[in-house]
Amino acid sequence: MKAYKTTYICQNCGAQYAKQQGKCNACLAWNTIVEEVTQKKANLSSPTWETFSYQHSTTPSHPKKLHEITHDAQNKIICTDKEFNRVLGGGIVAGSLVLIGGEPGIGKSTLLLQIALNLGTYKVLYVSGEESEAQIKMRASRMNHTSDNCYILNEISLDSILQHAVQLRPDIIVIDSIQTIYTQQIESAAGSVAQVRAATAILMHYAKTTNTSIFLIGHITKEGTLAGPKVLEHMVDTVLQFEGDRHLTYRIVRTIKNRFGATSELGIYEMRHNGLQEVSNPSALLLSQREGHLSGIATGAFIEGNRSLLVEAQALVSPATYGTPQRATTGFDSKRLNMLLAVLEKRARLRLAIHDVFLNIAGGIKVEDPALDLAVCIAIMSSLKDIIIPTNYCFAAEVGLGGEVRAVNRIEQRIAEASRLGFEQIFVANHNYKSLNHKNYTININSIETINEVVNYFIDSRD
The missing domain is CATH 3.30.230.10 (Ribosomal Protein S5; domain 2)
Structure with missing residues (x-):
């Protein structure tokens, strides 16, 4: 009996097929369908994040009437960055899953690192799969920011990341980037459609279960769209897009999707030697x-x-x-x-x-x-x-x-x-x-x- 399961997946749109074919019927792209191992036999000897107890224990779900559901309308983390609060709809919502995309070098990692270092008493776990701890330290020193509540983790295994998260119990987790993360439950290489979809689904479940806000940094394709399956944008609560030429000093963060606020919001920044600075008067800039x-x-x-x-x-x-x-x-x-x-x-x-x-x-x-x-x-x-x-x-x-x-x-x-x-x-x-x-x-x-x-x-x- 096979210890794994394979399927044929289009690397452009994520459509799945039972057998190999040259053209994808969904996105009409040629030669983008490859065989991927989507599920392997469970290894019961290796612990997973589900074996750990959460800070807030969960109970089996059951249907509720609307008036029986309670929520805290003020349950938002307010950043010192007013432009970031604007594009998120007023602040960071607890348990939200936010995806940030943009061209290489435009400032995605810089923005989230300086947000993480300026959250005061809130505990942040910054996970980097692309940079070493020393590189992140150098960037933080260049921005003249420091924080005793920001923890840096250099890891690409999702199972290991969530084990650290359960032990640390942070308020916010930053994943830089989702294309570098892999889970042992899927045999495909990191960055593949199957891995990105599976990792995002696990992180979404963790965010909703533990009420932890998670930020995902995503790559983009040469056409300027977010890399990975389109379902990735449907799964997350908010999608932010960096715009502007990375060779120029000004950056624009646009809200593409937001379940907690208005869409098409704009945040305008100026890239300086010490990080991204808010533009207080954007009309004068334009x-x-x-x-x-x-x-x-x-x-x-x-x-x-x-x-x-x-x-x-x-x-x-x-x-x-x-x-x-x-x-x-x-x-x-x-x-x-x-x-x-x-x-x-x-x-x-x-x-x-x-x-x-x-x-x-x-x-x-x-x-x-x-x-x-x-x-x-x-x-x-x-x-x-x-x-x-x-x-x-x-x-x-x-x-x-x-x-x-x-x-x-x-x-x-x-x-x-x-x-x-x-x-x-x-x-x-x-x-x-x-x-x-x-x-x-x-x-x-x-x-x-x-x-x-x-x-x-x-x-x-x-x-």
Whole structure:
């Protein structure tokens, strides 16, 4: 009788098959299905983490009525890092499982190490399967942080890690990274689909059973998605994604999934020699410090989670030299840019079909809020006509296919942020304009109905 069980697993999506085949029916990838040992005969002589008693003993589960279930709404660990609290939904929830992904060298380990060293009386077990204890000590010394409640463990065996965790009873566990951890219950190599899935399932059970918060650092693929099976993102409570170029100083932590708070929250950091530092005024960061007046730049207000931010849309429009015009964008949806160009061509009568258009959202941020449509259109018009948009002008409105300027949500918050940063004029949709109490604002609010109206306003002002 076989002492192990094998199956065929797609290394791209995690789909399982009974036999070998060249193409995965789930993700349509070729030559990604390999044979893996998914389960071996239990070794009763080796202890597992289940043989240890927990700090909170468990009882057999049984169905409960909703009013019989109690919970502590304030049971959160508040970090000194306000940006980290924001992306987690107000703090670290006890018993939560958080996955953090990002490119190599972008700062995932640095962020979690400095969080672990600044939690005060809370006990933290930092498990590293990629760095030695001396390397972690060097990083902590560089950040000028220390803590008597942060324990470092250099281990990749999940069974050994959980044995130490049961004895130490930490409040928080950091796993760096989940792709380096393996469990003896699975014969596959560390980092394989089977190992990642099995290790995450065991850690999830441990977190919920002992009420311990666990952070998992995850690798990403060359396409920028989290490595491992897609079920990994479904299993965890929160998914955080590091964004930004690792060669630049600024980092953005975006909430992709959160069972305890709003999604699409943003945390903005600056990478310095002593670690990641919070950016207290992110709008000022996203606005370029340009000297003099330049065409092709317009400032827009957008919303990420519960935060209102201002960002610059930078456009460059030049005649198409090689026939087919180019359309290139950074930080903005390319399909939406093509739509806005068609609207400007049809409704505002701007000849863009014979021009190359390049669009960049300053600060290395990706924006999906349609409220930035108007700022993008104005930046394109400004570059095409070589009209300088005053630096104290701001825009917050969506542009429809008919050329109409549409209202956006939470306009009061956008206007307040623009006013706080010293902007004197803001352009909003007429529907938003009618719903405002103008006595509450010192900024001048302009009402517009169509894109043709605002384009002609700036063209006429130049003349």
